[in-house]
Amino acid sequence: MATVSEKPRVRDVIRVSRDNYLSSEFVQKEKEHLWPKVWQVACREEQIPNAGDYIVFDVADESIIVVRDRNGETFSAFHNVCPHRGRQIMEGCGHAVNFRCQYHNWTFDLEGKNVVIQDKEDWNGTLDCEQIDLHRVKTGRWGGFVWINMDPASETLEEYLDPIPEYLDAFEYENMRLRWALELHIPCNWKVAMEAFMEGYHVAATHTQLLPTQGEDYTTSFSHGKHSHFGYWGATAMLGTPSPRLKRDTPADVRPGVVEFFRMMEEDFAAIFTDRDYEAAKRIMTELPADADPLTAFGMAVELGRKAAEEDGCGYPPNLTPEAMYKAGTDWHVFPNCVTLPYFDGAVWYRARPDGDDPSKCIFNIWSLKRYGPGKEPKVETEVHKDITGKSFGLIVDQDVANMYMVQKGMKSSAFSHARPNPVQEEEIINFHRTLEQYVLGQRRV
Structure with a gap:
């Protein structure tokens, strides 16, 4: 992986044809050359x-x-x-x-x-x-x-996934269980749905409620063969403090910001982080002084979360060191149609698929995963919504789904011919279409 100081050298604007999202011919070629060939x-x-x-x-x-x-x-x-x-x-x-x-x-x-x-x-x-x-x-x-x-x-699954296990095995997805599961039938192309989670570039405009406490929201992204990831490797602000984009001073007491971030993620999403993490984060208000620095405040929240997980009988993954967390980054695109964001004791996993031959329809799954103590995992049934009109799935999911719908509508405009992904923050999307076109068309346009 490149160092955090390195950025791609951009000579030309990278363009992704709208045909990749709207063309019925492209759908047919996916059916022939993509879905029967990939894991x-x-x-x-x-x-x-x-x-x-x-x-x-x-x-x-x-x-x-x-x-x-x-x-x-x-x-x-x-x-x-x-x-x-x-x-x-x-x-x-x-x-x-x-x-x-x-x-x-x-x-x-x-x-x-x-x-x-x-x-x-x-x-x-x-x-x-x-x-x-x-x-x-x-x-x-x-x-x-x-x-x-x-x-x-086909190649073996191990060969296909390489090098993802090197980065994500430490999270022990196999020891997580479903916390909740959604299946949404959405009026957009499966790639539009997938790409809503393949970059952090959208957070500042889409999830504005997170900016006062998220810390850094500027990401860098890198390809690894068919797959790719992004992260906050160049972060200048810690979780619990305002995004540098807001140009606000770091508050003297950062503890409320850490707690508020975990509260929003729990109440508005209930994924990636867990209810344990939120309850543990609350304790820093009494177990840390008000003048604790941001790193100490977040670090204490993590350690209290670890103790809570141990008391629950599951603990944190033993090989998930800070170094392993740093190396993994925040978000992985697993080609072709999955994205995951993991944390110490939880994760979210997204999957998108075409819904019939209509390029403007897809089936979108969200799985919230959590580590549970033995016998404590809930029995989870997938909640299926074939019509999402007027329904809410929590603030964060609602915000992302709104983008999917509006992107699909907007791409049909005669004024739109290509997407122009950010070469620093949206490499996941660029690499996705490079690889996709190689499968579907036999050559790359991107």
């Missing part, structure tokens, strides 16, 4: 906790059944289509002892093997040389997620 998050492991539990993952025209195997320790995935007449077999999620097509009773075991063909003798033995089992899909596991890849010749 994707299908679900969290805890969403299918028991042997025989399954979930259906849909993306573009593809539908995949993901099931926890009979041993309860591994996962399998299959194309969700009956080889008889093409009916999709399963819907939603649940528990199964087998997969039965409700059209003509063709039945498959949890390993995808065809075990029942109604009136099989009618074929007079000719089906014996046909592919009548479910078509298997590759699976992988990382970070507590089940990943799938429809390309049997």
Whole structure:
């Protein structure tokens, strides 16, 4: 990674064609060259906790059944289509002892093997040389997620994710559990939804309520192969103090600012940071003097949060040192369609997918994750909203969703031909489209 003093050398304005977001032809090429070729998050492991539990993952025209195997320790995935007449077999999620097509009773075991063909003798033995089992899909596991890849010749998940585990393994995503889960059907392209979380450049205009206590809001961003991240490596102001952009003096007592930041994140988002962190931060008002410096105040909030997590039976990840936190940065784009922002005992994970063939529709998931003590994790059902009109999902999500809607509308203007991402703060978006175009078009325009 470049040092915090280094910035990209910009010779020309970087342009991303609006066709990447609006073109029906681009959608069709994504269906052919992207979604069947990449590793994707299908679900969290805890969403299918028991042997025989399954979930259906849909993306573009593809539908995949993901099931926890009979041993309860591994996962399998299959194309969700009956080889008889093409009916999709399963819907939603649940528990199964087998997969039965409700059209003509063709039945498959949890390993995808065809075990029942109604009136099989009618074929007079000719089906014996046909592919009548479910078509298997590759699976992988990382970070507590089940990943799938429809390309049997694809690289391994480990090869695909490289170098992300080097930066994020210390956060122990696999030891987090769902705190809440949303699925929103949003009238925008899946990339518009994804990009709302791939840069911190928007915070000053979109999340203005955070600026008095967030500290630094200026970011730098870097690519790592297909993936990328941003962070506040050049920060000149600590959390709990005003953004330098506001040109305000740091208050003599920074403790209220630290507490207020955690309050807003808990009450307006309930993700990345946890309720434990907010309760712990409140204690600095009595356990620190009013003249404590910003680093001491935030550091004390972290340590009180660590003690609270230990008392809760989960603690903080043992390998998540300040050096590891600094190296990881704040936000990672996992190509093609995931973004995550982690903290010591929590994280948020976003996923976006196309919703049919309309480039102006997508399915957007938000998963709030938290470390829990043994047996203390809640049972979480995904809250699905196919129409988000007039609904609120908390101030921060509402602000981001409003941008998605207005961006999709604005891009259709005859006056707009290209996006012009910030070469310092929006490298995640630049690298995203470079990589996307290589998959979809076979060459890069960005």
